[in-house]
Amino acid sequence: MNFRSGLFRTAIAVPVLGLAALAASQQLGAQVFSGHDTNAPVDFGADRIEMQDKQNRVILTGNVDIKQTDLRIRAARTVIDLADAKQLKVNRMTASGSVVVTRNDETATGDNAIYDFNQRIITMVGNATLKRAGGDTLRGGRFVIDLKSGVSSASGGRVTGTFNVPKKK
Numbered sequence: 001m002n003f004r005s006g007l008f009r010t011a012i013a014v015p016v017l018g019l020a021a022l023a024a025s026q027q028l029g030a031q032v033f034s035g036h037d038t039n040a041p042v043d044f045g046a047d048r049i050e051m052q053d054k055q056n057r058v059i060l061t062g063n064v065d066i067k068q069t070d071l072r073i074r075a076a077r078t079v080i081d082l083a084d085a086k087q088l089k090v091n092r093m094t095a096s097g098s099v100v101v102t103r104n105d106e107t108a109t110g111d112n113a114i115y116d117f118n119q120r121i122i123t124m125v126g127n128a129t130l131k132r133a134g135g136d137t138l139r140g141g142r143f144v145i146d147l148k149s150g151v152s153s154a155s156g157g158r159v160t161g162t163f164n165v166p167k168k169k
Helices: 019-027
Strands: 043-045 048-052 057-068 071-084 089-103 106-116 121-132 137-146 152-155 160-162
Touching: 057 089, 071 106, 089 121, 106 137, 121 152
Parallel strands: none
Antiparallel strands: 043 057, 048 057, 057 071, 071 089, 089 106, 106 121, 121 137, 137 152, 137 160
């Protein structure tokens, strides 16, 4: 599979590796979860919900399952910060406990995830992994996925991965 033409093109942000490594990371491009409608309604399910109106917050616990069109976030616990509890307008979601974010054939996992609705950015922290059907994989301490541009960066310790090479016929 040609990695540059796929949806899962990823720029790897690694501290001070020199010009050759920087050029190589820029060639990998960056398309993860691109084309997502960040303005779509957010649906959720959980074993328990706690509304905290005065704090403009909703806490979901137990088998949390959140969907926004074809983007899905699953976690053990999620705190949803609202702009206004009466309007239920979401500003930010903080998910914890074996977080899994999926869209089509792409999957991001981590210990925690923050989805900033205003910035349209998902940040995966702790044992973060990005996978795509076909075997392309990236691992690092932290991933930042920009849903506006589809650009993703990996950092936090050593970033490793596997990219498949197309077979010649």
